[in-house]
Each structure stands twice: as C-alpha cells, then as structure tokens.
Amino acid sequence: MTDWDDLRVFLAVARAESLSAAGRVLKLDPATVGRRVARLEEAMAARLFARSAQGYALTEEGQRLLAHAIRAEQAVAAAGEEVRGDPGRLSGQVRIGAPDGVANFLLPQVTARICDDNPGLEVQIIALPRVFNLSKREADMAITVSRPAAGRLSVQRLADYHLHLAASRDYLARHPPIRTLADLRGHRMIGYIPDLIFDKELDYLAETGVEVVTLASNSVSVQFNWLRAGAGVAIVHDFSLPAAPDLVRVLPGALSLSRSFYLIRHDDDRRVDRLNRFAELLAQGVRRELVRLEGFA
Template sequence: MQDWDDLKVFLAVARAETLSGAGRRLRCDAATVGRRIARLEQALGAELFLRSVQGYALTDAGARLLPHAEAAEGAMQAATEDLGGAAGELSGQLRIGAPDGCANFLLPQVCARLSDAHPGLEIQIVALPRVFNLSKREADMAIGVSPPAAGRLVVQRLADYHLHLAGHADYLARHPPIRGLADLRGHRMIGYIPDMIFDKELDYLAETGAETVGLGSNSVPVQLMAVRAGAGLAIVHDFALPFAPGVRRVLTDRLSLKRSFWLIRHADDRRSDRLTRLAEALAQGVRREVARLEAEVLAGEHTASPAP
C-alpha cells in the first residue's frame, strides 16, 4: 500500500501535467517530483505517465489510479477537518479563482473579513480572465460569470450585480451631452478585446450598438483605469465605481445590465464540511460586498450634481 505522500505527488503531476508545475504546488523542485514518481511507478510495477515534450499525460494505469488517489485525498481532508483546529474555526489553504473584476474589487474585502474571522486560513486569490479548470485543481473553488454546462461540478448562484455606461467627469464635460444611445456615435468606446471575450456574458458593448472598440483590454481594471484617465466610455461594474473617483454613470435610465456571479466547486468537495463552510462564508461575503458597494454608488449620485 502506498503512503499518502506518494499519492499527493501523483495527484500534483496529474493535475499540473508537468514536473515543474507539480513542484510549485508541492513547494519542492522538479527533480524531486520526478524521483518520487519514478519510485511510485517502480513500487506499483506500472507506468503512470506518458512523458513527452508537452508534459506528462496519464496512462491507462494512471487513469485507474486517479480516483483512488482522489478518494485518499478526500479522506485525509476529512480527517484533518474532524481532528484539527478549534471548534467552528476554519484553517488551511483556500485558493479561489475568479475573473479579474471580482478578484480586484470584491474579493480583497471579503477575504480580509474571512481571514479576521479565521486566522488559521491561508487564502490565495487567483485573478485570471478565463474559466478555471477545477478538475486539475487550479483552485479549490471558482467564481464564474455563467454556470458551466459540463463537468462534475456543483454550481450555485452567488450574487447578481449591475453594470452601466460610465465616463470620467472631465471626459463628459469635454463632449456634448449624452441623452440617448444615438449620442454615443463619435465617442471612443472602451471594452474587451473582441476575440478575447471568453464568455458571452462579457460582451457588454453589444448592448450599446458600438461596432468597434477604440481602446480594448482583456482586463477589467485596465478598462476602468482607461475610463478614469478620460480615454472614453465603457460599460463598468457598479461595484467598481467607488474605486474610481470621478467616474460617473450615464444613461442609467436607458442602458442597465444585470449579470450574475456563480460559485463553482468540484462535485467531490461536497463531502468536505470545511469547503462547504468556506463556500457559504464566501457566498455571504460576496453578496454583502456587492450590495454595499452598489448602495454606495447610489448614495453618491443622490448627493452629486446631475450628469451632463
């Protein structure tokens, strides 16, 4: 019978598909990972990976070992949860994958409060403008802008949020009043690079009728900073506006978008009380933070002078 450390190395290589990637997860060098895999294969009398210049791919024997290794991982996690830590306190590492808008403007505050409540937690926020692969354990849980249609996943609606057309006050003052969508002609539109939109829910500018993106980025914070610099107009998350002084919503009565965040977990993680509790704490925190920031935007508009 193999010990858990051997199976942990096997799982890391299976998920990362390279020795270097597995080494980073395990916090050891690639050569050590390679030796551990060779030792495991020798002990089992079976080749677990096909080696190539592209990386490490599971053989049939490796694929058969995978569910057993994942079951062992689940058992170890359950034992740790059952035996370790003070009652009610959560600890250990939690890696959250999220689109960069959520990761930049919501998760820092949410995770700060979560860390204060559970000092033993080691929280990692991975901000990437793409869909995360939970089967390869790129993250313990992920936040998406639409529910995935396939995979062994548990999905729950996390929070609804709103977006509006916005521009910096200086930019708006330099241009004619915007009273309708037709007035947007001639304005530089800021948004996603069209061929880098990884989810149809992110095709915000389609709602404006804009045919071209004058200034594009695959990053939400970059788009917002371009708006703040007076480079043009963009569809902006309401919850991001408190972080961009001077950026104001326009045409709120004509153009208002509502989207949702979804919390996505691997189906096997339902057996983990720890991850279930963390998921619920994360969900509650995100909902409260979206509501707080959107309310702040509305309160600010009620005390500000009318937009041009």
C-alpha cells in the first residue's frame, strides 16, 4: 500500500522537476527527498522519473501516477476542510498563476478581500510572464489573456479589459507634442522585448506602427516604472493607471485596445468544491475591481 506522504513527495518533485526545489517546498533536504522517491518507485515496481543533468522528468508510469496522486491530494484537502468543521468558509492553500500585470494591479486587492472573509485560507500568486502548466500543478488555476487551444482544461471568460497609450505629465512637458500616431516615431517607446512576447495578444505596439522599442522588458511592472520615471511612452492597462496619478492617457481617441482575461483550471478540479468556490469568488472580485479601477482611471 502506497504511503500518502510518499505521494506528497512525488507530487513536489513532479512539479519542481528537481530534488532541491522540491525539498525547499517540503522543508526536507534533497537526499531525503531522493530516498522517498526511490522508496515509492520500489513500492510501485516502476520507474517514475527519468533522471538527467536537467533534473527529474516524469516517465510514462509517472504520468499515469500523477493523476491518481492529485486526486489523493484533493481528497486529503477536502477531508481537512470538513474535519475543521467550517464548511461555509474556505481554508488551505490556493496557488494562482498570472501575468504580472493582473498579478500586480488586480489580484492583491481581490485576494486580500477573499482572505478577510476566509481566515483559514492561504493564497499564493505566481507572477510570471509565461504560460502555466496546470497538468503539472504549477498552480491550481491560472489567469491568461488567450483561450488555450489544447489540454484537459476548463476555461471561464472572466472579463474584458482596456489599454491605452500613456506617459507621465513630466515626460510630455519635456518632449514634442503627440497629436497623431505618426508622432510616436519621434518619441522613446517602452514595451515588451519582441522575442519574449509569450502570447500574441500582448503584441500591443504592432497596432501603433512603431517598429523600434527603446526601453524593453518582459515585465509589465518594469515598463510601468519606466513610465512613472518619465522615460517614455507605452501602452498600459487602464486598471493600472490609478496606481500612478502622474500618468495620463495619450491619443485615447486614436488608439484604444480591448483584451480578455480567462480563468483556466484543470478539468479534474471541477469536482473539488473548495476550488470551485474560490474560483467563483475570484471571478466576481476581478470583475468588480476592473469596473472600479477602469472607471477611476
């Protein structure tokens, strides 16, 4: 019979793809993690990981075990919630993956309110400019700007959001006026590093006709702070503007972009009540916060 604690170690290694990273999550030294993996492989009479210099990758047998281990993890979490005797409130840990724009300017307020109403809840936000692998359980759910085309995933459209050109009042006072999109060619543009744009929906500047980005970063937060420092002009989320009162929209009548946020979950999680309830609270909160911030901007 397989020990749940060994399955917990297996899940950590499958997600982290290394003994040391899994050890940090589990608060175990890598040698102990390795012994536990070996013990599980012996009990299962199967090789669960392919070892290499790059780390630990699941074998076919490991992939088959992964789904069962995740279901066991969900069952343990659900049992803990029921035993604690407060079925009306959420508890335990929920991890959300999101691009850093929504992670910085929307999710902190939304998740703080959810935690206020659910004191036993722990929320982790992974803010990274990339696509999250929910099959490996890098996160319990993810917010994306495109609907995924493949995978055993459930997809919920959260809301539309809007973007405009913006610059600081200081920058605009020190540089020639911007009366048309063509005038942008005489200004320092801020945007993404072209070859690190991980989703076509983020290729905003292609719609301006600007070909050269002078200040580029894969991080929305870095771009935003360049704007606040008066370094140039960029396309920004309307919901971020209230965080920097010195920023103003530029040519709002000539360029106004609309995109959508999607909440992505693994299909198996539809049977997990606590995640269903959290996802609904998150969706409601994001929609409310978008209305509030875009109206304020």
